[in-house]
Amino acid sequence: MAATHAVRGIGHSVERKEDARFIRGRGRYFDDITLPGMLHMEILRSPYAHARLVSIDTSAAEALPGVVAVVTGELMAQHNLAWMPTLSGDTQAVLVTDKVRYQGQEVACVVAESAYVAKDALELIEVEYEPLDAVTSPQQSSSEDAPLIRDEKEGQTSNHVYHWEAGDKDATDAAFAEADHVVTLDTFYPRSHPSPLECCGCIADVDPATGKATIHLTSQAPHVHRTLFAIVAGLPEQQIRIISPDLGGGFGNKVPIYPGYVVATAASLLIGRPVKWVEDRTGNLISTGFARDYHMRGELAVKDGKMTGLRASLLSDQGAFYADAQPTKFRAGLFHIVTGSYDIPAAHVVADGWYTNKAPGGVAYRCSFRVTEASYLIERLVDNAAHELGVDATRFRLDNFIQPEQFPYHSATGFVYDSGNYPEAMRIALEKLGYDDLRREQEEARKDGRLLGIGIASFTEVVGAGHGKDYDIAGLRMFDSAELRVHPTGKAILKLGVKSQGQGHETTFAQIIAQELGIPAEDIEVQEGDTDNTPYGLGTYASRSTPVAGAAAAMIARRLRDKAKEIAAHLLEASADDIEFEAGNFFVKGSPEPSKSIQDVAFAAYTNLPDGLEAGLEGVTYYDPPNMTFPFGTYAVVVEIDRGTGQWRPVKVVAVDDCGVRINPMIVAGQIMGGLTEGYATAAMQQIAFDEDGNCIGSNFTDYLIPTAWETPEFDLGELTTPSPHHPLGAKGVGESATVGSPAAYVNAVIDALWHAGVKNIDMPLTPDKVWEAMNAAGMPE
Amino acid sequence: MTQLESPSATAGLHRLEVTVNGAAREASVEARLLLVHFLRQELGLTGTHVGCDTTSCGACAVLVDGVPVKSCTMLAVQAQGAEITTVEGLAQGGQLHPIQQAFHEEHGLQCGFCTPGMMLTSVAFLKENPRPTDEEIRFALSGQICRCTGYQNIVKAVQSAAATLEEA
Numbered sequence A: 001m002a003a004t005h006a007v008r009g010i011g012h013s014v015e016r017k018e019d020a021r022f023i024r025g026r027g028r029y030f031d032d033i034t035l036p037g038m039l040h041m042e043i044l045r046s047p048y049a050h051a052r053l054v055s056i057d058t059s060a061a062e063a064l065p066g067v068v069a070v071v072t073g074e075l076m077a078q079h080n081l082a083w084m085p086t087l088s089g090d091t092q093a094v095l096v097t098d099k100v101r102y103q104g105q106e107v108a109c110v111v112a113e114s115a116y117v118a119k120d121a122l123e124l125i126e127v128e129y130e131p132l133d134a135v136t137s138p139q140q141s142s143s144e145d146a147p148l149i150r151d152e153k154e155g156q157t158s159n160h161v162y163h164w165e166a167g168d169k170d171a172t173d174a175a176f177a178e179a180d181h182v183v184t185l186d187t188f189y190p191r192s193h194p195s196p197l198e199c200c201g202c203i204a205d206v207d208p209a210t211g212k213a214t215i216h217l218t219s220q221a222p223h224v225h226r227t228l229f230a231i232v233a234g235l236p237e238q239q240i241r242i243i244s245p246d247l248g249g250g251f252g253n254k255v256p257i258y259p260g261y262v263v264a265t266a267a268s269l270l271i272g273r274p275v276k277w278v279e280d281r282t283g284n285l286i287s288t289g290f291a292r293d294y295h296m297r298g299e300l301a302v303k304d305g306k307m308t309g310l311r312a313s314l315l316s317d318q319g320a321f322y323a324d325a326q327p328t329k330f331r332a333g334l335f336h337i338v339t340g341s342y343d344i345p346a347a348h349v350v351a352d353g354w355y356t357n358k359a360p361g362g363v364a365y366r367c368s369f370r371v372t373e374a375s376y377l378i379e380r381l382v383d384n385a386a387h388e389l390g391v392d393a394t395r396f397r398l399d400n401f402i403q404p405e406q407f408p409y410h411s412a413t414g415f416v417y418d419s420g421n422y423p424e425a426m427r428i429a430l431e432k433l434g435y436d437d438l439r440r441e442q443e444e445a446r447k448d449g450r451l452l453g454i455g456i457a458s459f460t461e462v463v464g465a466g467h468g469k470d471y472d473i474a475g476l477r478m479f480d481s482a483e484l485r486v487h488p489t490g491k492a493i494l495k496l497g498v499k500s501q502g503q504g505h506e507t508t509f510a511q512i513i514a515q516e517l518g519i520p521a522e523d524i525e526v527q528e529g530d531t532d533n534t535p536y537g538l539g540t541y542a543s544r545s546t547p548v549a550g551a552a553a554a555m556i557a558r559r560l561r562d563k564a565k566e567i568a569a570h571l572l573e574a575s576a577d578d579i580e581f582e583a584g585n586f587f588v589k590g591s592p593e594p595s596k597s598i599q600d601v602a603f604a605a606y607t608n609l610p611d612g613l614e615a616g617l618e619g620v621t622y623y624d625p626p627n628m629t630f631p632f633g634t635y636a637v638v639v640e641i642d643r644g645t646g647q648w649r650p651v652k653v654v655a656v657d658d659c660g661v662r663i664n665p666m667i668v669a670g671q672i673m674g675g676l677t678e679g680y681a682t683a684a685m686q687q688i689a690f691d692e693d694g695n696c697i698g699s700n701f702t703d704y705l706i707p708t709a710w711e712t713p714e715f716d717l718g719e720l721t722t723p724s725p726h727h728p729l730g731a732k733g734v735g736e737s738a739t740v741g742s743p744a745a746y747v748n749a750v751i752d753a754l755w756h757a758g759v760k761n762i763d764m765p766l767t768p769d770k771v772w773e774a775m776n777a778a779g780m781p782e
Numbered sequence B: 001m002t003q004l005e006s007p008s009a010t011a012g013l014h015r016l017e018v019t020v021n022g023a024a025r026e027a028s029v030e031a032r033l034l035l036v037h038f039l040r041q042e043l044g045l046t047g048t049h050v051g052c053d054t055t056s057c058g059a060c061a062v063l064v065d066g067v068p069v070k071s072c073t074m075l076a077v078q079a080q081g082a083e084i085t086t087v088e089g090l091a092q093g094g095q096l097h098p099i100q101q102a103f104h105e106e107h108g109l110q111c112g113f114c115t116p117g118m119m120l121t122s123v124a125f126l127k128e129n130p131r132p133t134d135e136e137i138r139f140a141l142s143g144q145i146c147r148c149t150g151y152q153n154i155v156k157a158v159q160s161a162a163a164t165l166e167e168a
Helices: A002-007 A059-063 A073-078 A115-122 A169-178 A222-233 A259-271 A281-287 A335-339 A371-389 A393-400 A422-433 A435-447 A505-517 A545-572 A598-607 A665-684 A737-757 A768-777 B007-012 B035-042 B098-105 B115-128 B134-140 B152-167
Strands: A039-045 A051-057 A067-072 A083-085 A091-093 A106-112 A126-131 A160-167 A181-192 A201-206 A213-217 A240-243 A275-278 A291-303 A306-319 A346-355 A451-460 A480-486 A492-496 A524-527 A579-582 A585-588 A591-597 A618-623 A632-641 A648-658 A716-719 B013-020 B023-030 B061-064 B067-070 B083-085
Touching: A039 A115, A039 A259, A039 A281, A051 A106, A059 A067, A059 A115, A067 A073, A067 A115, A067 A259, A083 A222, A106 A115, A106 A259, A160 A169, A160 A335, A169 A291, A169 A306, A169 A346, A181 A371, A201 A259, A213 A222, A213 A259, A222 A240, A222 A259, A259 A275, A291 A371, A306 A335, A306 A371, A306 A393, A335 A346, A335 A371, A371 A393, A371 A451, A371 A737, A393 A422, A393 A451, A422 A435, A422 A451, A422 A632, A422 A648, A422 A716, A435 A451, A451 A737, A480 A505, A480 A545, A480 A598, A492 A505, A492 A545, A505 A524, A505 A545, A545 A579, A545 A585, A545 A591, A545 A598, A545 A618, A585 A598, A591 A598, A632 A737, A648 A665, A648 A737, A665 A716, A665 A737, A665 B152, A737 A768, B023 B035, B035 B061, B061 B115, B067 B115, B098 B115, B098 B152, B115 B134, B115 B152, B134 B152
Parallel strands: A039 A275, A213 A240, A306 A346, A492 A524, A648 A716, B013 B083
Antiparallel strands: A039 A106, A051 A126, A067 A106, A083 A091, A160 A346, A181 A291, A201 A213, A201 A275, A291 A306, A451 A632, A480 A492, A480 A618, A579 A585, A585 A591, A632 A648, B013 B023, B061 B067, B061 B083
8 A cells, every 4th residue: 555655546535636726716617717708698587487478578678788689589499499408308498489387487588798787688678478377296287177387299288297117016016915014104305406506607609700619618517518519509519619617516406408508609609709697596596407306105015024015106396397317218217226225025116207387407416316315215214114113223224234245136126236235334333323322312311301313324325327228318328438648758637528516536536547557646637527628428427427437547547557568568678468567667577676667668658669569658448337336324313302493403423434445535525524414404404495376485595595514513424345346446436425315314313303202204304393393293292 | 897887887987996915906886896796807806706696605705804795795886995805815925824725634625616705704713713612613604605515624624724823
């Protein structure tokens, strides 16, 4: 390890390279970029959730000095751009032409010399609407007399979007028929929003001379966006350059293509000047990719203390356009991971999606495609089952875990789990928590009238899509790429198809190359985000950067190492078969001296090559993973609840994660703590709610609540390392584990504190008023 | 910079004189121009960010006469005569401020968007309270939102900077 330490390879908490610019205020987010002649665009949004567009008068807005153009749906329709395809094969309005389908929908855009003038002009646009009844839930959407939301779609006679099933219905029915206990949980995973601190936006710059469209875009998937732009706008793909600069967070919010991007690009093309669109926070919260919004029923069959069957049925609130960002073959994402960490022989999932008058999106908010909803359902269900059976929740889990010797494990819904050691993760967590003592303390506290609860969640995630044969985005196979260029002086540039939003790729990926080639991490520059300058990749979401692009980086480094061996053999006058490599040095097997360093070999690759070998030490590879990876862990939360107010707070949070081999442990811990915070936020306060008219309640940060340092608990982290057997580095991906796994732990803790009084469920977010009402309804004494 | 000035409002321009990061700056601005837009667009100091528009997130926090102010909710003309410090003014003579060094060493940032406001608010707080408890730090930063870190390393960074500043 000393040698890898010298080059800052895998396993070292290397301080981040990217910090240098961020701490100096020299990050380059898209809004920091100003181009010559740049115009500014603002969007007029609908105040109604469902309304026919009767007329729109833009004349006063156009007459305002400084206004260059007002773009309406009618104008977009003239260019065949009023509608665009979604990532789930549906269509979505770019600007309204017929009727508004959700509050905040894009109605018109003003392009002006300044953003202030553009905002002034928005107020001068006169729009006449004919309001229609709004549909605000899938239950309402599925009723026979519900208004038809997608009346423009040929053959669409109801609001039904899709029906999807996974698993084996007959086997599951049989398991339930033989069960001695069935536990049922109905729960709603509310709509929330990723809300990265930087909103979405772009600068579209279509050069009138060359026709080249350079688009600075808040994009987690710049290459996919380039291809979609080519298809949507009919532009030649080589003439489109997407540059995703520094991103102020993403969390899934920056995966879809939004109307603002399309209009800004069309405006730049028509006007011949760059157009910048900066979304404001309200626009971000009410119109861009939401998450969750799943109404779920889970049923668990238990026989002799063993889980024998699982049923899950879902109603998904899709909003007005089916725009989930997910692999196309899976209509409910990867929800069928719902059997979680348990050896459940039979399972069946039924999902139905419904249109409503809400914003579209269905993005996986810090989650690998609906895995969060699945993890929540099984972990809540298992906890309730333990309570109902009168067994300890940790004992019930231990008795039903998939055991370490069962891997690779074939789940009842068709996944092949790569590796795991669930009992050990649980053991570490309980030890850190002091579980047995805490249970005694809980008993004592209850006698004093204090409400203490202990919540456990032992999650298993599925991340790192593909392989490409089964997993694709809009048809594009989910591989990823790495291009490595080792320069003559032994320094290197690594170019990737993924895109960091704060995850620290510039550091982590340099460490991978350092490990594999022995070039110090500080000598390796990592580049991402510019489609003219990086190899094609599917982007960063669903915890796929390390599992897929990380593997690609390792594989291209190994390929260059093989070539380097040939060059080293030439320099050492030996046969390549006899050359060994260790920590950046090549030498003849059995005699470490003389040796040639990677820097010597890199120089020779351009100056002193053996006959017949191509010059250079560069290469590119595209990695299609053979399987997904399955990170797991146990989270344990202790809460105290105030009977008088319903206020609850976590007093202890323990998180034991196993994400396989950790490349940079400091960054991994940072990812976990961030996820634990968003899990807490989801459990405690975050919700995008709507009233019966479809008005979005949660349109700014005073209504959509996000925890600050004051509310956020402290975290006590533990770790375990069970390498992925199929990943070249044994790594699994970690960015979303805690968002996926932790909400159930917080909620289980609150329910654990109240179960004795008869409270069996409270739907998230567990705001104090809901907890207080639940305690009152249960007749708990004040 | 004409792009900031509404052509319809040029008649109502106001003279603004401020000191920003130690340098005297003058401009003619609309009364409605927000301080954050003056800093970002007029002066090109893009380290100050806009995250929410409603004074909730603190990404736009700068120091006005030493006091943290959310610059998305202050008019530029209200800063007349003031001394303003932005993130670009933290490092002195090529030397990072201890708060910058600490955020780096303690991994107190991920995407970096909240970082300038977090650091500036922390600097002002540490002047008031040079030896804070963790709880006091958390309260002092409760007007700042971070979506990435979970705050724990930010608290560590502020403690670390406090220790460095005390030694100095």
